Amino acid sequence: MSTSTEHQLKALKRKVSALEDQLQEALAGHRPLRAENEDIHQNNHRREDDEREAEERSWSQQTGGHSPPYGQLQDVGQESAPPPHDRKSIMLNKSRLYGPSHWTHGGRELRRVAVLMKLINDNAASVDDSAEIDAYKAQMSEIRRLLLRCKLFARNMKASRHGRSMSWPAESSLCMPTNREFADHMAHIYVSRFESAFRILHIPSFWTEYEHYWRGSTEISSAVRLKIELVIAIGSSLYRDSPDSETVRSTSLQLVHAAQSWVSGLMEKDQLGLSGLQVQCLLILARQVLSVSGDLIWIAVGTLVRTAMQMGLHRDPEHFANMTIFHAELRRRLWATILEMNLQASLDSGVPLAMSCNDFDTKSPSNINDDDINDSATTLPHHSRDTRTDTSIQLHLLRYLRVRMELIHRVNGSSPSNFSQDEIQSITSQLTKACQECASQLPESSFDSNLDGGDEDLKVFRYNMADLLLRRFLLTLHRPLASNADISHPAAYFSRKVCLDSATALLSPPPNADFAHLVLLGGGIFKNRIMHATLAVSSELLIDLEEHGRAVQWPSTYRRMLISTLRGALGQLAARISLGETNVRPYMKLSVVLCHAECTETGTALRQRVAQTARESLEVCYAAMQARASNLAVGDKESGDVTEPHQQDVGDSMMSQDLAVLDFSDFGGWDLNEFFGMVDFDSDVLL
Numbered sequence: 001m002s003t004s005t006e007h008q009l010k011a012l013k014r015k016v017s018a019l020e021d022q023l024q025e026a027l028a029g030h031r032p033l034r035a036e037n038e039d040i041h042q043n044n045h046r047r048e049d050d051e052r053e054a055e056e057r058s059w060s061q062q063t064g065g066h067s068p069p070y071g072q073l074q075d076v077g078q079e080s081a082p083p084p085h086d087r088k089s090i091m092l093n094k095s096r097l098y099g100p101s102h103w104t105h106g107g108r109e110l111r112r113v114a115v116l117m118k119l120i121n122d123n124a125a126s127v128d129d130s131a132e133i134d135a136y137k138a139q140m141s142e143i144r145r146l147l148l149r150c151k152l153f154a155r156n157m158k159a160s161r162h163g164r165s166m167s168w169p170a171e172s173s174l175c176m177p178t179n180r181e182f183a184d185h186m187a188h189i190y191v192s193r194f195e196s197a198f199r200i201l202h203i204p205s206f207w208t209e210y211e212h213y214w215r216g217s218t219e220i221s222s223a224v225r226l227k228i229e230l231v232i233a234i235g236s237s238l239y240r241d242s243p244d245s246e247t248v249r250s251t252s253l254q255l256v257h258a259a260q261s262w263v264s265g266l267m268e269k270d271q272l273g274l275s276g277l278q279v280q281c282l283l284i285l286a287r288q289v290l291s292v293s294g295d296l297i298w299i300a301v302g303t304l305v306r307t308a309m310q311m312g313l314h315r316d317p318e319h320f321a322n323m324t325i326f327h328a329e330l331r332r333r334l335w336a337t338i339l340e341m342n343l344q345a346s347l348d349s350g351v352p353l354a355m356s357c358n359d360f361d362t363k364s365p366s367n368i369n370d371d372d373i374n375d376s377a378t379t380l381p382h383h384s385r386d387t388r389t390d391t392s393i394q395l396h397l398l399r400y401l402r403v404r405m406e407l408i409h410r411v412n413g414s415s416p417s418n419f420s421q422d423e424i425q426s427i428t429s430q431l432t433k434a435c436q437e438c439a440s441q442l443p444e445s446s447f448d449s450n451l452d453g454g455d456e457d458l459k460v461f462r463y464n465m466a467d468l469l470l471r472r473f474l475l476t477l478h479r480p481l482a483s484n485a486d487i488s489h490p491a492a493y494f495s496r497k498v499c500l501d502s503a504t505a506l507l508s509p510p511p512n513a514d515f516a517h518l519v520l521l522g523g524g525i526f527k528n529r530i531m532h533a534t535l536a537v538s539s540e541l542l543i544d545l546e547e548h549g550r551a552v553q554w555p556s557t558y559r560r561m562l563i564s565t566l567r568g569a570l571g572q573l574a575a576r577i578s579l580g581e582t583n584v585r586p587y588m589k590l591s592v593v594l595c596h597a598e599c600t601e602t603g604t605a606l607r608q609r610v611a612q613t614a615r616e617s618l619e620v621c622y623a624a625m626q627a628r629a630s631n632l633a634v635g636d637k638e639s640g641d642v643t644e645p646h647q648q649d650v651g652d653s654m655m656s657q658d659l660a661v662l663d664f665s666d667f668g669g670w671d672l673n674e675f676f677g678m679v680d681f682d683s684d685v686l687l
């Protein structure tokens with residue numbers, strides 16, 4: 001029997017024995033069953049981690065140290081044996097897979113905090129101070145109580161959100177804004193800001209359809225109507241700082257859900273046309289900018305890809321002799337957009353791509369402006385590659401599509417492979433070049449000159465959007481190497497630098513009020529931006545503490561920079577909570593990381609300070625969630641929608657009932673180092 005098999009059998013026996021002991025104690029009534037279940041859950045996590053680490057050591061001994069799992073460094077030219085299945089790179093929670101590129105894996109980097117907390121607790125254990133121990137246990141009980149309050153409040157807010165508490169009208173026009181001037185402004189915002197990276201519409205054709213819509217034309221199909229309404233909904237994501245902003249957002253959510261009902265219904269004829277495909281693309285974008293189940297976009301993208309392939313968009317139009325130049329260009333643009341959405345969704349969900357580069361032969365769109373082509377065009381104007389047009393940014397993203405697809409394929413595939421240092425350098429060089437060239441792809445003129453803010457403001461928004469779609473792949477490549485590899489390895493410093501540079505650029509893009517609001521409100525790619533980047537900065541700060549000690553009296557310039565960056569990221573996380581985000585644990589964890597870096601206390605005083613920081617951070621989150629619920633209730637009253645219970649009422653009443661049946665007496669035995677040893681999913685993982 002092999003060493004690895006023997007180890008697995010021993011680990012399994014230990015686990016079964018421990019579970020039997022825990023079950024007997026629970027049945028005997030020695031401890032509250034809820035607390036006991038929590039202990040079992042935590043002990044299983046620790047035993048599984050020990051088992052995995054032993055398995056990796058066993059594999060390393062059997063293969064002579066070759067081919068470490070992805071996230072460990074490999075010398076250039078080193079021959080590789082196939083790596084074992086790395087169970088740390090995939091996780092299943094509530095029937096949902098979290099693959100290697102999902103942000104939750106970044107939570108493992110915070111286990112360095114668990115090590116720090118354990119050292120603090122070990123030192124504090126040698127101090128015989130019953131008053132300090134009682135005070136610390138009281139802090140831990142309050143932290144646990146606050147976590148539960150936040151969890152229950154978030155659950156009740158979700159239950160009473162419009163998406164779950166309202167019946168959607170059969171016709172989305174029933175919830176369409178009646179103010180033509182307002183709708184025009186929202187449509188112009190979409191066209192001028194979002195179309196640059198995601199080419200979904202032919203703008204002149206869209207405005208023609210838009211005019212017919214408002215004239216009440218009976219010839220408007222359901223697909224065209226939904227397309228127009230989704231454009232207005234996406235544009236409204238940037239409508240803010242107004243007394244009716246919550247009412248506008250509520251209306252936009254209704255439009256999104258109406259479109260989702262149409263897409264999810266029985267397949268109709270107009271769903272297999274270009275307008276139907278545009279509706280699907282707009283819906284995927286709308287769900288992310290308005291944070292409507294943005295974390296589950298990959299499922300919708302799969303439907304989009306298959307619909308497009310059923311329509312033949314994966315084959316170049318040159319195969320279809322009777323196709324007009326106009327429709328050929330629209331199909332190429334749409335296919336390029338679908339490829340980009342598929343790629344971004346795969347990165348966010350941590351699952352494989354829905355296709356490979358060998359599954360299509362559609363060529364790139366032409367480098368032309370929208371005004372250069374119409375339905376009667378027989379020829380295309382020629383613009384050089386250096387000429388900036390309405391399609392330039394899409395073409396730029398498409399040029400670097402293959403390298404990004406290969407990266408995601410190797411990271412999220414069922415048999416993830418290692419990257420040699422040559423490959424890492426090559427991919428990094430290409431992606432860095434792509435980011436540097438973004439600014440040169442911005443057209444001189446905008447799609448729309450009727451908006452406030454000027455052409456320069458629009459350029460900054462478009463640049464930030466394109467940079468986000470490219471730069472976050474650098475974190476996907478380097479974060480496992482920077483955080484899991486031996487920090488003394490020379491190549492680890494390179495990955496750490498790339499991670500920090502990329503994270504800083506993502507957290508602090510060129511100033512633009514619209515883009516800043518979008519990344520705080522949105523889900524999907526916008527939420528994952530701050531999660532990946534913030535975890536990268538916190539990981540680097542923890543590594544710096546590990547390498548150079550605390551030395552808080554005279555922190556280095558480098559550490560002060562890291563602390564300042566993390567503090568700014570915490571501000572963004574708090575802003576997201578005030579706009580509707582319900583996961584409070586990242587904010588709490590990162591507050592504790594910041595406390596470790598800044599706190600001057602030692603020993604038991606440090607332990608109390610860390611616990612106090614955790615408690616205060618949860619109080620901030622809970623207050624922000626309450627304020628959000630209050631604002632939503634006011635918005636509902638102003639719009640006349642008072643048929644459903646308001647969020648704050650539901651949250652407070654149901655939560656008080658739930659808390660009343662819980663026993664907090666044993667929560668003082670729960671500790672922060674155990675909390676930081678867990679991986680983040682959603683609010684249910686701890687409670």
